[in-house]
Amino acid sequence: MTAIPDLVGRKVAILHRPDEGIARLVRQLGLLGLEAHVQWTPLDLEATPADIVLVDADQGWSGLLPWSGEPAPVPMVALLQSEAPGRVAWAISEGALAILPKPVVPAAVYPALVLAVAAHARAVEAAARMERLEERLRMRPLVHAAVRSIEMAVQCDEEAAYASLRRAAMKRRITIEQTAAEMLAGVIPLSEAG
Structure with missing residues (x-):
């Protein structure tokens, strides 16, 4: 059986314009034991340390996330209302590992975070294994x-x-x-x- 990652105490950066739905999301994250910070400016993980990033994929742009084109250094969840293929593609290209539909339903928050954190841990492990194998091959x-x-x-x-x-x-x-x-x-x- 796969272990469920512990989320308590983790910091979450929410890249979204503040609104009523995001305020409810922040409350839900608090109930789950996470600390949330909301901003609608490009993310700088040194200035705003985060263990998990939630990003508005409906209005996100290139440059909003500092790792554009690279693997995300932290688990990322896309906040998405649109079904537009371009918005879904943007979320995938930026490293989203789960989608949290908007308007956010409180019961959907925990599963999305767990999926993103677990998938990110697996991806990091696979990248390290691949690096070791490539070194052995060299x-x-x-x-x-x-x-x-x-x-x-x-x-x-x-x-x-x-x-x-x-x-x-x-x-x-x-x-x-x-x-x-x-x-x-x-x-x-x-x-x-x-």
Whole structure:
């Protein structure tokens, strides 16, 4: 079962013109244990720290959010009344992970926030995993070079050399790529893999 993220104590930036509906939204967020700040100016997360951003997708514009074109650094929920495909596309392009229909119904707030926070956490985790895999892929030529060096130093075949490299990595509790780099740099002697 997936854990529900705890929202209590989080700060929410609401990018929307103040109105009666937004006042009700702020009250609902307070009941959920969140602190809300409403503004209708471009967001600056240093000046207005926020853990979650709710943005008026009906009237939002390029430049309203500082990460335009980049992954959003915080979970984002689009406040949307329009069914216009262009407005939905804008919300998606800016990083919205959930939609909260306007006028906001109090019962819809919590599920939208939970979905956005959970989806953002998954996206951050996936990006970190992808970065680690890309780094390992970039270091693959070092692994091949280290295997060739072990083959020549120990006079064995490629499979045995790779097994030796893998044992050396497991013994040191580091990745094969790190072990290969250290062997090629002379930090680990090739004899340790043999």
